[in-house]
Amino acid sequence: MTVADPSQAVARAQVGAGDLFFGFLKVGISGFGGVMPFARRMLVEERGWLSEREFTEVLSLSQFLPGPNIINVSIIVGKRFRGPLGALIASVGLMLMPFLIVLAIAALYGRFATLDAVRGGTAAVSSAATGLIIAMGLKMARPLAGSAWPLLIAALGFIALGLLRVPLLWALLVLAPLSVAIAWRTRR
């Protein structure tokens, strides 16, 4: 990723610190409950900083690594164009407005939580957002349905974390190596 690639969509020198900051600032305020589709639009379609294939690679790396995926994308892209400072600027640009907005909403909520309409509305938003997460999990499960073991691993994860409330670290220490080992044994 640090090697100059002639197929890279845009020359490195063309993307300055300000571009990184404002590019990711806009991504940060574009979506609700996840902004990855907007990151793709900005990086690939609007600014042409990454080709489609480069974006897929950056995305798969950021999903593989721990941490909020979109922040990992900003770190990788910022680093690619402007090194450590670029990574910092891109990630701060991404987080700045959402952070301030969510605190403003939290403060407003604290002020008006005594109103029935506010409490009722917030509770219902929470219920709907829960539905969105369940739908996301089921969508992610679809591509796994080809063979039995991924569904079994997913079911074990669900039971351990959701029903038994096992600490995440223990669950991961068992499930992740087990699942990777099966994936390794069944590799094509």
Next chain:
Amino acid sequence: MIPPVLIELVEQFGLLSFLAIGGVNALIPEIHRRVVDVYQWMSNAEFAQAFAISQASPGPNMLIVSVIGWKVYGFLGALVATLAICAPSSVLTFAIAHVWDRFRDAPLRAAIQRGLAPVTVGLVLASGYVLARTADETLPAYAITAATAALALITRVHPLWFLITAAALGAFGVA
């Protein structure tokens, strides 16, 4: 003198940063376990409110951590919690991005990715379950969750519309 609760925020979310494979949505059961059960920084209802507030704001889906920090120690708490969940994984990403491409075609890399995917699915579905148990107390609340999940699965409606519709239903006392 640094308030002890700020150090606890750093410890809790700093460790979670490394465990957040599949993003923060997969972390909800663990965050709930620590924040509500172990440290008792907030009640079940407050956790559900923090989740709703974070979903009602634009931006990455890790903002629930900011709201928890806010609840625990105001603006400083929010800043500390947010940095704690972001910084460790970001430094790791920065370091790994350096070497990753050398292993582009390595079979182990493919096996790791293929192996972690189902784990993530299990965690995200566990998040949905824990949130439903936390946020939904009434039959209409469960109905909103179920209807949203079903419609989000079979249609391509923008997610925001579900939140807006739910907010209106809730505000007028329907749900």
